[in-house]
């Protein structure tokens with residue numbers, strides 16, 4: 001069928017941090033992630049969507065063992081940039097499909113989202129590159145997500 | 157210096173589409189991207205951040221030559237899911253750094269964002285995977301972004 005998805009993976013050991021309503025102007029992301037880098041915090045997914053009324057939300061995931069330290073640091077950074085709020089959500093899992101040239105196959109993303117949607121799994125965050133589509137979902141949906149996405153791409 | 161960034165790339169031939177305020181419930185992303193797939197539209201980056209008050213915004217990029225057709229289709233889909241609005245922005249470029257195991261190097265993201273921020277380049281969207289960090293910026297910032305990020309990672 002020409003799909004190039006070679007692997008499906010689930011990471012249930014992450015936590016997500018969201019910095020709500022930071023000013024959408026140059027230098028903000030730099031300040032945030034330079035500071036996290038200095039604290040040696042490994043950041044996995046970073047997601048920022050387009051801003052509305054000049055404010056943006058920035059979310060990122062870290063290993064759950066770093067969640068507490070990361071939240072503490074990010075709250076302080078959030079104050080400096082006058083973010084509205086900084087929250088941490090440990091109740092997540094990240095389901096990903098990995099493949100070559102996936103983004104040149106229209107419909108691959110749709111198939112992944114369909115596999116999740118038909119099991120009533122809510123997609124909380126989406127981040128992509130040519131070789132990987134990752135969705136953040138509720139932790140308790142992790143096993144079901146792995147099963148349905150694996151069935152869609154690997155077993156068919 | 158141990159950085160694993162092997163390439164910097166600029167794509168100035170993309171347009172971004174944002175579907176504002178879709179219900180954050182299972183099946184919505186599936187419906188949107190399955191339909192786009194059926195129309196053979198190649199989607200590159202997809203970004204969705206966490207929702208607020210049960211609504212989420214979904215943005216994605218396509219080749220600028222597909223922008224008009226994509227906007228038309230997405231507007232119709234947007235009506236079906238009762239999105240608040242669907243907009244297309246052709247005034248973008250996507251700057252990316254590519255490398256191996258980047259996400260295990262705290263600070264790589266910060267360095268990229270710093271390279272952009274110090275040139276007063278505003279980051280409109282962020283999407284990442286272990287091997288790629290992509291930022292959507294204004295098209296007119298493209299050349300400057302390539303120069304500064306290249307200087308940060310390839311020339312140093």
Ligand SMILES: C[C@@H](O)[C@H](N)C(=O)O
Nearest residue numbers: 025026027028029279
């Ligand atoms: C929101 C944040 O990404 C900001 N636009 C920046 O460039 O740093």
Ligand SMILES: C[C@@H](O)[C@H](N)C(=O)O
Nearest residue numbers: 123181182183184185
């Ligand atoms: C917003 C959209 O991603 C929705 N949460 C879904 O699962 O389809």
